Each structure stands twice: as structure tokens, then as C-alpha cells.
Amino acid sequence: MGVSPVDAEATATTRPTPDLPQETLDYFGGDDLRAHVFHDKYALRDLDGTVLETTPPQMWRRIARELASVEATPEKRAEWEEKFYWLLDDFRLIPGGRIMHGAGNPKRVTLLNCFPAGAPILTTRGFVPIQHVLPGDEVLTHRNRFRLVTHVSERENQEPMVRLSLTYLNDEPIRCTPDHRFLAVDARGHVGWVAARDLTTQHYVRVGRMTETIPLEALDLSDYLEGGVLEDDEQRVYTAPPYVGGNRAVGVKESRRVSRRIAVNEDFGRWLGYFMAEGGLTENSVYFTVRKDEGTLATEIATLTKRVFGLTAAIQTRDGQPSHWMRVYVHSGLLVKFVRALCDGRTHSTDKRLPAWFLRAPQSVQKAFVGALFAGDGRIGDKSIGLFLANPPLVRQIYTMLLRLRIVAGIRWEGLLKFTKHRGMWIHVGTQRYVDALHAWIAGQYTVESVFAEVEKNFFYKVLDGELFTKVRAVEAAKAAAQTVYDLTVEDDHSFTVGWAVAHNCYVIPVKDDSIESIFDWMKEAARTYSLGGGVGTDISGLRPRGAPVNNAARSSTGSVSFMELFSLTTGTIGQSGRRGALMITIADSHPDVLDFIKVKRNLTKVRYANISVRVSDEFMRAVEADGEFTLHFANERASLTRTIRARDLWTELIHGARDYAEPGLIFWDQIKRWSTSEYNGMGVITTNPCSEIPLEPYGVCDLGNVSLSQFVLDEFTSQARVDWVHLERALRYGTRLLDNVLDYNADKHPLPQQRDASLKSRRIGVGFTGLGDMLIKLGLKYDTDEAVAFTDQLFDRIKNVVYDESVNLAQEKGIFPAYDASKHLQGRFLSTLQPQVLERIRAHGLRNVALLTVPPVGSGAALAGVTSGIEPIFDLSYVRRSESLSQETFTVYHPLVGEYMTRHQVERKEDLPRFFVTAHQMKPEMRIKMQAAIQQHIDHAISSTVNLAKDTTPDEVARIYFLAWKMGAKGVTVYRESSREGILLTEEQAASQGTVVPVKAAAVEERRSTTPRPRPKITSGRTERVETPRGRIYVVTNEDEWGVCEVFVHSLDVEAEGVGRLASLALRGGIDPREVIEQLWRVQSKEVAFDRSGSGTVVRVTTIAQAVALALGRALYGDDFKPDKEFPRADVLPEPVAHVRQQRLAFSQGAKVQVTPTPVVGVHPGVPEKLGNGEGTGNGDRLAHLEFIGICPDCGAHLVHENGCAHCQSCGYSRC
Known part of the structure; x- marks a missing residue:
């Protein structure tokens, strides 16, 4: 990013980059944002998390090699590795984030984590080798119950394996791929799913045991x-x-x-x-x-x-x-x-x-069996009991029963004994409480119960919540060897038991039917997709509306909208690689619940993890235009409901939502269906992906890469500036092949088999584009002019024909997509816009891909490349960034191309830039619609783009923009009115208008002021909160005096925890706003994780003791619903503390003197709801708009920008898309 020369010193001192390799920072010319995006999101790491790539060329080589690996011959693979490298070099093409992160990743982000053949899986049939487990089998899960196997996956593996040995379970070591997760507890008592490669001898792995009883008499x-x-x-x-x-x-x-x-x-x-x-x-x-x-x-x-x-x-x-x-x-x-x-x-x-x-x-029957078995064949002593059998499978069955009866025993192999020709196994019980239980059962006393309990000086197992965890004895790396590995998908519990150790299973989805079963099937499939980093789109138009009859104990349905919160919570809960799932929910404009759908997100605590859009029909738009009536109708074999409304009443609600809440978006569904190239052979689109740029069939997938248009300009910033068509056409052709190769490379990596089948059936790809705004600037074209729109129209017309021509070439070389039907495909409207020679080639040879072009929100990819996102203009010439140091000082950063131009042409003030440097906020929205519509003619999918509107934009103006988009043939439109949601990034002008100081250079401090903390009173009152942390359980005491919160005590075995409490107390008694204390403590993070549940049931992710103290303080101020891990707790957006905490209301301004003896505050703060979490309340949604945290980056806490149909962070590169 460009930085003003006068800001350089301040930037260097306020933006520390301790985690970046110098080589990475040097490659990006000191631009730490781009360097951080590369290092944190895309650089390859080994299985231990060590960074292996320090510059993008290393990443480009990896991606090129991996995606060329699917070519047919060694010669082809070598040829295309070099061509793909050229394509990726200097960000000519920016692959989708999953491709950059996943291709060649030893963690195999989207691959299944598996066990080799022979791994014993505990099923209702007993132990079964994993390769013989079948869909329909039931396996023992971590909840000690049997659940159905819905899918068995297998693949060839050449990665090194992990060999896991557990205390007591001295059967064969467990072998698995490094990322397979086991349920384990660490030395600090934190329970969670831990990858095999991350297990150490300080971990204890959960032992699976049966608790279900067959009612057999x-x-x-x-x-x-x-x-x-x-x-x-x-x-x-x-x-x-x-x-x-x-x-x-x-x-x-x-x-x-x-x-x-x-x-x-x-x-x-x-x-x-x-x-x-x-x-x-x-x-x-x-x-x-x-x-x-x-x-x-x-x-x-x-x-x-x-x-x-x-x-x-x-x-x-x-x-x-x-x-x-x-x-x-x-x-x-x-x-x-x-x-x-x-x-x-x-x-x-x-x-x-x-x-x-x-x-x-029944357990009494098993006790009798065990008693007789040990009486007949055991070695019985007063302090230990053993059993040897030259029959390992039977020994495993007996050991399984002992676990069920809560007997802690060891199992181990024995060599050939003198009295047998067969190798056998021992079971040994040496803990007195379990020896005594066996003695009772041997004597026929079956009422005697055994329980798991920890024993003094026995560190080989732990007992948590009545369940047994056994100590990891060794974790070893096995040599890599080619072999087939397997994994299971398990219903409900998503886990299974392998050799008595509990392991986790592997991983646009339609709601298949209007039934509760289908709704929850959707949630399971979505969760699998999110767990491997995918996003999901779904349409709820098939669910019966509110008030329709149901066939259960309820009198009527709660409606389709009532399930949106479930879908949203699934999305917010499941994530992969630190990224939450992404979800788009759509509904038809004719569904009786459409009004509820439009209003659902006006309560800002609802459906927080989904984008929503209404599928608008031409019929509805014509009814609005004519001020006519419109029929809402739903019918299936279970229910039927019809009512008529005034179309403009519904339209008014749509406009209100778009203007004041930026949702729902509008998808012109008839336009999408009319121009879709896949409306045959089961490929008809039903909804869109989460950002709406790809309409998809059921289980359809996105395969995206973006050509950076700004890289293809010759003689930029001159009167001879022109498009470099020679290299742009080469990039388009190479990019089409690269994305087609992704389909084959990724064929065995989809979360669901239906997704694999859909991707290979249609071979749908999305050659996308970014950097258009920068390209126009380099060409000297002002974005919001008819000249720029006409140029862009011609640009994309040529692009379209090149990409389709290349798909014909691929069809000739590799074959047409399996679902291709020439007669039906050639009837599509979009193909009629192609040049005659391209159309003739399609008739002769067919196509490799059912659809090829899109404009997605590029988000982090654009930040990495340092270009404008998608087809957007520059969002702003410069913006304010807050430093990561404790000073929290703000400074100015320029858009990369702006900074480059100012340096090259020695421009010192942005006001002196040429007029073609125009931003999204400076142009009329009608020109944005014209540009989008011009490009849409040449895109067979859709476009994700946001029209930015001024704060004073009226509802009538929003309505006019929507009608213009519909009339001009856009497939969808999203508007974002400034301040319609809190949390938008401050432009430099906005910062100035609000009194935010943007320093040019640190000024000398005129007067040094000191603050004396108020003395601690003799008597205080407060609350004690138990909080789980990665270092174990701590107790935080938050006390208040008559002036408010005054101190924090931390009780922990970790001595440093006391220091956190003392410094927090000092700050509080010194008059520091507790919200500032919360923010600073929450910024202390680690890679370890624990989960703490409040008294109200709110679960929060905690990574350090400092965060635990911040959490306890926040709960004391805001109640048990305080949830800082979802939205970063920025002090400048946290609300005033609630009334039931008598907190001093302090006014903070630069240079203000602190009142040593504050005046107690009595009564209620005006305008503050009685119960608030972190930006969440229980009242009217409109009333809480000023507390909304949707615009805060979850990674760094900076403000988000709503651009190109997606929210992303210009401070760290985070993107929601």
C-alpha cells in the first residue's frame, strides 16, 4: 500500500511486523498488508506449521506443478507447469483462495483424513477392518452410542503416516494420516479434537466404550x-x-x-x-x-x-x-x-x-461372564488379576466388555509361550478398586458396580465426566508409502472408534424436501462442506410457509424463515482453517413468507452468518411498475396457501431493507434462468453461491480464478496507453485450462460425493476478473463515463469469445463435458452473442465446460495483488488505519496504484491527482449500474458487485437504481448506503468530520501529565467467574466500589496470571475506561484454544489468560451473553455498560485531566437497553442498530469495507467471501 512520504516515519513506528520474514516484507516493498495476507493466508506450511514459502514465486511454482499434474503425459505436465507459472507470475491470474491455500498443501485442506486398511473399527458387528466397513453399518461414536455410516471414502495416499501408541491399549499402534483428529485432553484439562500430528505425550486420548444395552431377554x-x-x-x-x-x-x-x-x-x-x-x-x-x-x-x-x-x-x-x-x-x-x-x-x-x-x-450378564472367565482361566491375586488367551480377537472382545463395565485394564501382546503354538494377548488389572470389583464378580456378587476414578500416583489415565482418557505413550512418523486409505462419514455424531480410541470422521446444497428430516439433512451436509472450507447456497422456497398445517403435535408450521436461524448457526459454528463457513439463503418473491424473510435481519442478532437475497421475477417487477396486485402462493402434497397483496407494499419493504440494512439483495431470477447455459440434463440452476456470482444446480460447486486486468496495459498513464491483447489472450486461454484442471485435481477432495458428481458432470468453471478499476485508470479512462462503459463493453466482448474458443480447444483435446447435449446447448440465448466463427466451432466440436465466466468478489486475493477488487472502482484513494501498537494511533494509507502514481509523478497531495482517479463514493450510482449491465452481457454466470450510495440517499433513489438494473439486464444488484450499518471503514474525510486525528508526524508533547490511581477501598463487592483457558481453569474476581469496577483478581496456578490481574486493576483504578481494558486484553492471543460456557449457556473461544480476564470483565459489565470471540471487542464501538453495574461514566478526550476523586454515578444511563451482550440486545432490532458489530474484522478488529458484494478488511486482508 502506498504511504504518504510525510507519514513514513509514523507508519514505521506504529505498524510493527514481528511475525513476517524479512524476505516476505522485502518482496512486497515494505507493504505489510500484502505481506501479511500472503504469509498468514496462503504461504505453504509443513505439518508442524512451519512456513515453507516466504515469497509468492514459491507459491506460484507449487500451484503450477500441482495443477499441471493432471495432464496426460510427462511432457504435457512439464509444458503446462511452465505455462501455468507464467500465468500466476506477478499476479496475472489470482486463483481462488482455496486453490492458493490447498494445492500441494501437505495438510491436504480439502482431502479426507484417513486410516489405512486393517484399522479396527468398533461396529455392532464387533471390530471390523475399516476397508470392510459398509454404508449402513453402525459404528461406536464418542457419545458411546452406535450411529450409521452414511459414506465410506477411499483414496490413494503417499503422504507420511502417524503411528500413535496409547498407554494400556498396547494392541497394534494406530496408524493414520497426520491430520486425523482424536478426542483428547491436554495437560491443562482442555478437551477437544486434536490432529494426530499435534498429539504429544502430555495428551490423554478418549477411550470409546459401549453404553447401549440390547433389550434381549x-x-x-x-x-x-x-x-x-x-x-x-x-x-x-x-x-x-x-x-x-x-x-x-x-x-x-x-x-x-x-x-x-x-x-x-x-x-x-x-x-x-x-x-x-x-x-x-x-x-x-x-x-x-x-x-x-x-x-x-x-x-x-x-x-x-x-x-x-x-x-x-x-x-x-x-x-x-x-x-x-x-x-x-x-x-x-x-x-x-x-x-x-x-x-x-x-x-x-x-x-x-x-x-x-x-x-x-445387560451389564449383569456381562459381569457374570467376566467373573466366570477369570475364574476359569485367570491368574487371580489379591492385588492384581491377569488373563492370557492365545486368541487375540476374543481378548479384544473381553477388553471391550471390561471398558463397558468401567474396569481400567491394560492389554498387550505376548510372544509364543511354551504351552501354545499361537501368539496370545494379556489383559492385566492392577488398580485395587478394579481388582476388588473383579473379585466380587468372580464370587457371583453382580450388584457390585465399578466406576472410572483417578487414582493417586497413577498418571497413565484421567477421568473426565465419568469417561476414561488414556495417556499418549508415543507419536511417531512412519515412512511414506503408497497405500489405500479410508475414512467414514458417520451420521449425527461424526466420529467413530478405532482400536478403542475415539476419532473424528471426514467431512450449493438443496433442501430436498419440505420435511424436518430434509432440513436437518441439509444442516449435516452443509456442516461437512464448511468443515473443508467450502461455502453453501440454498433456497428455502420449497419449505411450507408460516401457518400452513403440519403432521405433528404442532397445530401449524412456524414457516420457512424460522429455519434460517438454524442454517445461520450451523454456518457460524463450523469453520476450517480459521475461516467460518459462508452461506447464501434465497427465497422466491411469490413465497407467502417473503415479507418475514425481508425483515428477518432487521433484528441484528438474527441470521448473522448468512447473506440473503430475494429471487425477484419479471412478473413481480411489472406488477410494481403498474401498481398492481401480486399473488403469493405455496402448494405441495402436504400444504397449500395463497393470498394476494399489493406489489408495491412488498417493494417498499424490499427498498427499506436495502437502504437501511443493506439486505436482502435482489436476484433477477427470470433473467438468470433466461440466460443460463445449463437448463437441461439435471443442470438447471436453483440458487446461487454465497456471494451470488455463480448460479448453481443442486450440489454444484465453484471453481474460480481471476485475471488481473490491470496487469495487461502497455504504456500506462500516457496518451499511448492500450490493452496488451497478446498477453491478455494468452492469460485467458491458460486460465481456462488451469481451472478445468482444478476439476480433475479436486475430484476426490469434495466433502460430499454429490458435489464430485455434479462438478464432473457439468465441468462448470468461473474465469473471473479483478483490477478493472486500476486498468481504466492506467488507460486514462474515468470510470463513470460513457467512454469507459463503451470501452469495457468491447473489452469483455472480446474476452468472452477468447474463453469460449479455448473451451472448444479443450473439448477437442480432452472431450466434451459429460452432460453436453449439442441441440439443447446451442439453443441458449448466451451462445447467440458469440462471434459466428466461435459458434461454428462449438457446433463442430462441442464445449469442455457448461459455463465459463463470472465476476466474483476477490477479497483477500485483490488485497494480495494490490489491485481494485472485481469490477469495482477504487473504494477510496486513501483510508485510515489504526496501528497495532498499544498507542492505537491512526495513520493514512494510499491505494497501491494511487501511491505508485504519486511517487512516479511526484504528486504530494491527492487533491492534485488527475480526474480519472475517481472513487466509488464520488460517482453517480446510475453509472455503476450501466457498467455492470455492460459487462453482464458478456458473462454467462453473474456478477457480484456493490453500488455504494451516499448517506442521504432516499428510498425513491434506491428504487430507481433497482429498476434501472432490472431494465438494463443485470442479474442481481446490491446497494450499500453509507452508515446503513455501523462499522464501515472511515475515509479520511469522515475521520476528520468526526474529530478523529490523522497524524502526519508525531508532535512533541507539550505537557506531561500523570495519573494517580484511586486507593483501594476497605470493602468492595463483586462476582467470581470460573473461566476455562488453554492453561487450565482460572477464577476471576471482579470487584467494584461506589465509583464502579475497581479491580480484578485472578486465581490460577499460572503465576503470570496474577500480573494480568494487577495491571488490569491498576488501569481501572487509574480511570481507564474498562472498555479499553477489555479491548487490550482481548488482543493478547495464542494458537491454543479452550471453550468457556457462561451461566446463560453462551460459549466463547478463549486462547489466553488475558482473554479470560477480558471475558470475565465483559460479563461483569454486559451480562453473561457477552461474546467477544464473534465480533472483536473494540472500545470505540462497545456500548456503555448496562445499568445494573454502577460503572463510572468517563469522558475521554486527548489531554483531558483525570478526576482523582470521581463522583459516583447513580441511576440508569439513558438509552441503554437493560440486557446487552457484545452488540446484542433483546429489544427492537432497529433500536439496536448503533450497536451492530457486523463491520468489525474478526481477525484484527479493524473496520470492514462493503465492496464488490462482500465485506473485507483493508487492514489485514480478511474477507468474508
Whole structure:
């Protein structure tokens, strides 16, 4: 950014850049905004977060290499890597942010995080290798319940893997990709999902366990027997096959009779435990082998057999034989068949299995089983109990049951033992409380319960909220090797259990149906998309209106608008890489809820995380023009509702919303459908992406890149200035191919399979544009003139034909898009605007892409390149930026091209710039509409652009602008009237008019003033707040005296926390406005995160102890709804503290003397609502407009600019689009 020469010294001292590599700052010529955007948002990092790229050329090489990798041959890949590098060099083309951040990123931002084949997943079928898990299986989640697998993903992986070893769980180490997340608690007690690569030996990973119980009371023996069985009057089953005797007489041989109904109770559990420990099968008998000195055990087995099956067992003592063993025999072929079927045919000692349902049997039954198993095969001592079996799968089942019964035990492998040829596993219980529980169950005392509890001096596990977390023993990197890896998408809980450790699953969406199920399906799909960095557009016109009948306990529907808040909250909650999701919600103008839709965001606390637009029809616009009636109508198989309104009444509300709230936007839907190139073969558009520049089909995706037009001007700022068509055409052709390659490169990385299918079916891309405002200036054209509009019309006409011609070339080389239908596609209106020779080539060879052109809000990309955004003019020649130092001083920054011109031509004052340096605020809105309409003729998608209006613009003038846009063929329009929302960036003139000082150079301080903090009174009153921080739980005491908040005490094991409290108290007693204290403390941030829930349920993200103190102080002043992590708590926009806190009302002005003995304030501050969070209230939305925080940057706290249809920050480069 350009900086006034006289401001250079002040800028250097007030804008520290400690986090930027010098090489990065040097590349951008000291422009720290552009340098920060590159370094913070797009520079490649390794898996540890270390920055690997310090300059854009390194990024360009990475992107070029990755996107050329999908070419067919090595020669092609090498050729296109160099061509793509040329295209990206010097920001000739600015790819979409996800491409810049994601291409070649070792974190694989949009790739699935996966496990290799063989990873054991705990399902209702037991442990199943992940490659054999199927959609429809149910897996154990972090909520200890089973949920449905909706999708199984697989891909080839060559990345290094992570090998995770956990204390107690000494089975095979867990192997996964580095970014796969596990539920873990750190040393400070913070619980969250942690990437495998970030786990350390200070973490404890959550152990999954089953808590659900199958309500199974009995088994039917006949269900387990093949062939016919007979049943007697006592409900016993038997067989009676015929036989032929020696004298040829025919007889019947009856089997022993077995009880048909087998109760699933403690007796059955204990009998099954003895069988797993000691049992075996012959062809006609079930037997148990016990030691001769265990006669009571043999007798118990025989008694259980009688009670459970109604069969008498024979005890063979083998007296007089040298053997140490005796046997219990149960002679019954039916029982043999039952046991074999129950165990799925696996009844040998080395392959026995429990039925999967038994892992969820009643806990008393499992206690009996475990007691018998350990009694029969365990090593039982007073202080420890162990169990060894040469049968690892059975050991895993037993261990799973022990966890369910809340027994902490270790599991480990054992080598080949002298008495077995099979490798086995040990289970060891060494904690006395769990040993005692097992002793009770062995003795048949099943009422004894075990609970997870921490034990003194045992640091190998933790217990939080009754659940077990086991210590990480090692995290190791495994060598990279090509292999197939898998991941699961799990319904509701989005997690699954792999080897007893709890892991997270992988990740325009339509609301498919007017039903509650479809609405919540939308939320799940949107959340998956947001989690991988995507945005979502949806239309709610298919949802029944308010008052329509419903088929549930409610009398009528709450309406489509009532679900917008759910959609918005989903968007605000789910994010990726520090970026929240983006959402566009649209509704048809004929929907009965359209008035509610228009008004919903006038309550500034509602639908905060969505853009909203009304899909306006030609029919409605004509009705408004004629002052006629308009019909609102909704009908489906469930409901029908119709009413007639005056069209201008609805129009008035639309204009009121646009003028005073900047929403909703208007999308001229008939115009979009009329000029859409994809209205066939299931590609018809239903809504738009979040910024409305791409109309999309269901599950359609955006693939965007922006040609920087300002880079293609020869002899700039001279009378010979002209477009460099040779290089611009090359950039357009290369850019078309690059974005087409993105579709193939990204094919396996979409959050939803439907998105992959839609992207490849239509191969929709968006060759976009930015820097038009700068280009016109370089050519000496004033933006708001007919000359500039005529030039731009010709410019985009030629651009359109070049891009379409290149799509034909790609179709010849790589094939047409799969859904292409020549007869239908060529009937589209847009194609008729192409040059005849291009149209003939399309007829002959087809197209590679269904649609190709757009104008998106470029946001951070434009800030990175240092050019105007999209097709916008310069927003302002200069603007005020606040320094990041504690001084918070403001200084002037020039738009890059302005600064370049002033330096090159030695212009000292912006007032002396040529007249073609015109800003968005200086031109008539009609000229903005003319420019947008001229470009729209040559764009097959749509344009995201904002018409900036003066503060005194009337509703009639807004209406005239909308009608002009409709008449001239625009597909949508957004207006932004100055001050219609608080938080707009101050221009230099606005700052001056409001008394904000813009320093040219630091002046000498005339008088040094000192402030004496008021003494601490003997008695204070206050509140104590417990706050969760990354360093553990702290307690913050906020006290007040008769003059207001006077001190903050911090109780924490972290000694530095006391220093934060002492300095905050000193500032408060020194007369510093507590809002200033809150802001400065909240600026202290780290990369660690904890989440704190207030008494009212408001959850806030806390990264440092200083932020925790700011949060506690804010809650003391504003109540429990105070939420500074959503909107940065700037002192100059925080409201006056609420009435119930007796806070001194201080007036702050430069050089003002502080009153040493302040006068107490009694009563209510006028005009302040009784309950406010951080800019949120409970009253009328209009009343709270002055408290709205929508214009505050969540990254740096500076003001946002509404430009090119999107809010972005000119201080740090943050963009909402």
C-alpha cells in the first residue's frame, strides 16, 4: 500500500511486523498488508506449521506443478507447469483462495483424513477392518452410542503416516494420516479434537466404550438349529430321526431334550464365560476341562447347565489317573449345534468368538461372564488379576466388555509361550478398586458396580465426566508409502472408534424436501462442506410457509424463515482453517413468507452468518411498475396457501431493507434462468453461491480464478496507453485450462460425493476478473463515463469469445463435458452473442465446460495483488488505519496504484491527482449500474458487485437504481448506503468530520501529565467467574466500589496470571475506561484454544489468560451473553455498560485531566437497553442498530469495507467471501 512520504516515519513506528520474514516484507516493498495476507493466508506450511514459502514465486511454482499434474503425459505436465507459472507470475491470474491455500498443501485442506486398511473399527458387528466397513453399518461414536455410516471414502495416499501408541491399549499402534483428529485432553484439562500430528505425550486420548444395552431377554434355541425340530409340552426341543434296525425294522431315535427358551440372564452369562475359558466341542458333546482340585467349579458348571438348558451334565473325575485334569461332559448334539451357531462356527480355543450382540448384553450378564472367565482361566491375586488367551480377537472382545463395565485394564501382546503354538494377548488389572470389583464378580456378587476414578500416583489415565482418557505413550512418523486409505462419514455424531480410541470422521446444497428430516439433512451436509472450507447456497422456497398445517403435535408450521436461524448457526459454528463457513439463503418473491424473510435481519442478532437475497421475477417487477396486485402462493402434497397483496407494499419493504440494512439483495431470477447455459440434463440452476456470482444446480460447486486486468496495459498513464491483447489472450486461454484442471485435481477432495458428481458432470468453471478499476485508470479512462462503459463493453466482448474458443480447444483435446447435449446447448440465448466463427466451432466440436465466466468478489486475493477488487472502482484513494501498537494511533494509507502514481509523478497531495482517479463514493450510482449491465452481457454466470450510495440517499433513489438494473439486464444488484450499518471503514474525510486525528508526524508533547490511581477501598463487592483457558481453569474476581469496577483478581496456578490481574486493576483504578481494558486484553492471543460456557449457556473461544480476564470483565459489565470471540471487542464501538453495574461514566478526550476523586454515578444511563451482550440486545432490532458489530474484522478488529458484494478488511486482508 502506498504511504504518504510525510507519514513514513509514523507508519514505521506504529505498524510493527514481528511475525513476517524479512524476505516476505522485502518482496512486497515494505507493504505489510500484502505481506501479511500472503504469509498468514496462503504461504505453504509443513505439518508442524512451519512456513515453507516466504515469497509468492514459491507459491506460484507449487500451484503450477500441482495443477499441471493432471495432464496426460510427462511432457504435457512439464509444458503446462511452465505455462501455468507464467500465468500466476506477478499476479496475472489470482486463483481462488482455496486453490492458493490447498494445492500441494501437505495438510491436504480439502482431502479426507484417513486410516489405512486393517484399522479396527468398533461396529455392532464387533471390530471390523475399516476397508470392510459398509454404508449402513453402525459404528461406536464418542457419545458411546452406535450411529450409521452414511459414506465410506477411499483414496490413494503417499503422504507420511502417524503411528500413535496409547498407554494400556498396547494392541497394534494406530496408524493414520497426520491430520486425523482424536478426542483428547491436554495437560491443562482442555478437551477437544486434536490432529494426530499435534498429539504429544502430555495428551490423554478418549477411550470409546459401549453404553447401549440390547433389550434381549431370551434366545430361541430353534433359531440356531438347522433342519426340523420337535417341541414337547414343556417347551423343550428335540429331534427324532428315523432309523432302520438290523432286522429291517424302522424306529425313531430321539435326542436329548433341551429347553427351547434360553433366558439371557446371569446364569447364561456365567455358563458362557466358563465355556470360553474351559470349553470345547466334540461331535455330540460339549465339555469343560478343569483342574482336579476345582471340584466345586465342575459342580457349578453342571448346575448351570441344568438351569440354563435343562440338561444333566456328567462329571468325569478321572480318579486314579496321573492327569491333573477332570472334565464335565454335556452329551447333546442339539447343544453342540447351538453353541457352534452362537459362536459363528468358531469354537476352538484359538478362534472362539462371542456373538456381536453379547457386547451390548445387560451389564449383569456381562459381569457374570467376566467373573466366570477369570475364574476359569485367570491368574487371580489379591492385588492384581491377569488373563492370557492365545486368541487375540476374543481378548479384544473381553477388553471391550471390561471398558463397558468401567474396569481400567491394560492389554498387550505376548510372544509364543511354551504351552501354545499361537501368539496370545494379556489383559492385566492392577488398580485395587478394579481388582476388588473383579473379585466380587468372580464370587457371583453382580450388584457390585465399578466406576472410572483417578487414582493417586497413577498418571497413565484421567477421568473426565465419568469417561476414561488414556495417556499418549508415543507419536511417531512412519515412512511414506503408497497405500489405500479410508475414512467414514458417520451420521449425527461424526466420529467413530478405532482400536478403542475415539476419532473424528471426514467431512450449493438443496433442501430436498419440505420435511424436518430434509432440513436437518441439509444442516449435516452443509456442516461437512464448511468443515473443508467450502461455502453453501440454498433456497428455502420449497419449505411450507408460516401457518400452513403440519403432521405433528404442532397445530401449524412456524414457516420457512424460522429455519434460517438454524442454517445461520450451523454456518457460524463450523469453520476450517480459521475461516467460518459462508452461506447464501434465497427465497422466491411469490413465497407467502417473503415479507418475514425481508425483515428477518432487521433484528441484528438474527441470521448473522448468512447473506440473503430475494429471487425477484419479471412478473413481480411489472406488477410494481403498474401498481398492481401480486399473488403469493405455496402448494405441495402436504400444504397449500395463497393470498394476494399489493406489489408495491412488498417493494417498499424490499427498498427499506436495502437502504437501511443493506439486505436482502435482489436476484433477477427470470433473467438468470433466461440466460443460463445449463437448463437441461439435471443442470438447471436453483440458487446461487454465497456471494451470488455463480448460479448453481443442486450440489454444484465453484471453481474460480481471476485475471488481473490491470496487469495487461502497455504504456500506462500516457496518451499511448492500450490493452496488451497478446498477453491478455494468452492469460485467458491458460486460465481456462488451469481451472478445468482444478476439476480433475479436486475430484476426490469434495466433502460430499454429490458435489464430485455434479462438478464432473457439468465441468462448470468461473474465469473471473479483478483490477478493472486500476486498468481504466492506467488507460486514462474515468470510470463513470460513457467512454469507459463503451470501452469495457468491447473489452469483455472480446474476452468472452477468447474463453469460449479455448473451451472448444479443450473439448477437442480432452472431450466434451459429460452432460453436453449439442441441440439443447446451442439453443441458449448466451451462445447467440458469440462471434459466428466461435459458434461454428462449438457446433463442430462441442464445449469442455457448461459455463465459463463470472465476476466474483476477490477479497483477500485483490488485497494480495494490490489491485481494485472485481469490477469495482477504487473504494477510496486513501483510508485510515489504526496501528497495532498499544498507542492505537491512526495513520493514512494510499491505494497501491494511487501511491505508485504519486511517487512516479511526484504528486504530494491527492487533491492534485488527475480526474480519472475517481472513487466509488464520488460517482453517480446510475453509472455503476450501466457498467455492470455492460459487462453482464458478456458473462454467462453473474456478477457480484456493490453500488455504494451516499448517506442521504432516499428510498425513491434506491428504487430507481433497482429498476434501472432490472431494465438494463443485470442479474442481481446490491446497494450499500453509507452508515446503513455501523462499522464501515472511515475515509479520511469522515475521520476528520468526526474529530478523529490523522497524524502526519508525531508532535512533541507539550505537557506531561500523570495519573494517580484511586486507593483501594476497605470493602468492595463483586462476582467470581470460573473461566476455562488453554492453561487450565482460572477464577476471576471482579470487584467494584461506589465509583464502579475497581479491580480484578485472578486465581490460577499460572503465576503470570496474577500480573494480568494487577495491571488490569491498576488501569481501572487509574480511570481507564474498562472498555479499553477489555479491548487490550482481548488482543493478547495464542494458537491454543479452550471453550468457556457462561451461566446463560453462551460459549466463547478463549486462547489466553488475558482473554479470560477480558471475558470475565465483559460479563461483569454486559451480562453473561457477552461474546467477544464473534465480533472483536473494540472500545470505540462497545456500548456503555448496562445499568445494573454502577460503572463510572468517563469522558475521554486527548489531554483531558483525570478526576482523582470521581463522583459516583447513580441511576440508569439513558438509552441503554437493560440486557446487552457484545452488540446484542433483546429489544427492537432497529433500536439496536448503533450497536451492530457486523463491520468489525474478526481477525484484527479493524473496520470492514462493503465492496464488490462482500465485506473485507483493508487492514489485514480478511474477507468474508
